[in-house]
């Protein structure tokens with residue numbers, strides 16, 4: 001049986017995959033700096049700080065596939081972003097290369113392109129326009145993924161995840177929502193597909209409001225099944241509309257685009 005590593009396994013998406021992949025035909029190795037409780041059947045727990053290259057190289061030994069979720073998942077200080085996201089992602093790709101190149105799903109983010117206006121429809125070739133240091137770190141991960149494929153044939157899919165929560169919580173998420181089930185099916189598809197090359201795509205459900213076009217990723221054979229529409233009425237009744245000139249609604253990144261520099265706050 002193949003072994004899949006999940007980094008950031010104690011986080012929200014890590015816990016989701018841990019639960020939903022438990023009957024998949026994989027051994028699952030879980031890692032985080034936070035507590036992961038006891039392993040169940042087919043699970044193995046390897047605590048590790050992603051910023052430490054030697055530990056990451058050791059941890060990846062025997063792994064066939066990697067879902068790289070670990071890191072700072074919102075804006076933070078440059079030191080935090082540098083260690084967890086920039087060093088951490090470098091260490092994952094470099095460790096993969098040293099072990100012969102394991103396919104990687106890299107959890108990128110819509111915040112890599114958050115300064116595009118909402119009226120623009122983006123695809124895999126749209127330029128990076130990060131809205132935060134966090135977004136800059138995701139741009140770094142995407143470019144690093146390209147480099148490791150072009151030079152060392154390490155295959156990866158950088159998924160610009162929209163908003164993966166049980167339900168959309170606000171008006172923006174009517175466009176950006178990725179349902180948990182769609183995230184799970186996308187994760188499986190990334191590792192079931194014969195080839196993925198070096199792909200950048202959007203992790204978003206089949207919402208009515210669409211900012212992102214995944215047609216360049218059609219070869220992957222993944223289609224989302226859920227939509228945010230059943231939540232529209234509830235959100236529109238409960239969440240007030242913003243003024244059009246508020247920067248949090250002009251840009252795709254929302255509040256991340258509107259916020260000032262983190263270290264000034």
Ligand SMILES: NC(=O)c1ccc[n+]([C@@H]2O[C@H](COP(=O)([O-])OP(=O)(O)OC[C@H]3O[C@@H](n4cnc5c(N)ncnc54)[C@H](O)[C@@H]3O)[C@@H](O)[C@H]2O)c1
Nearest residue numbers: 008010011012013033049050070071073084107161163164
């Ligand atoms: N949830 C979303 O909607 C969403 C949207 C866009 C992108 N993403 C990305 O998906 C990934 C997972 O998101 P999440 O919501 O589960 O985040 P989360 O914050 O819940 O989990 C991240 C996990 O990474 C771990 N981590 C942080 N630094 C680490 C380090 N140096 N070494 C080891 N582990 C470390 C944390 O302990 C945490 O458990 C993140 O990379 C995030 O940027 C998520």
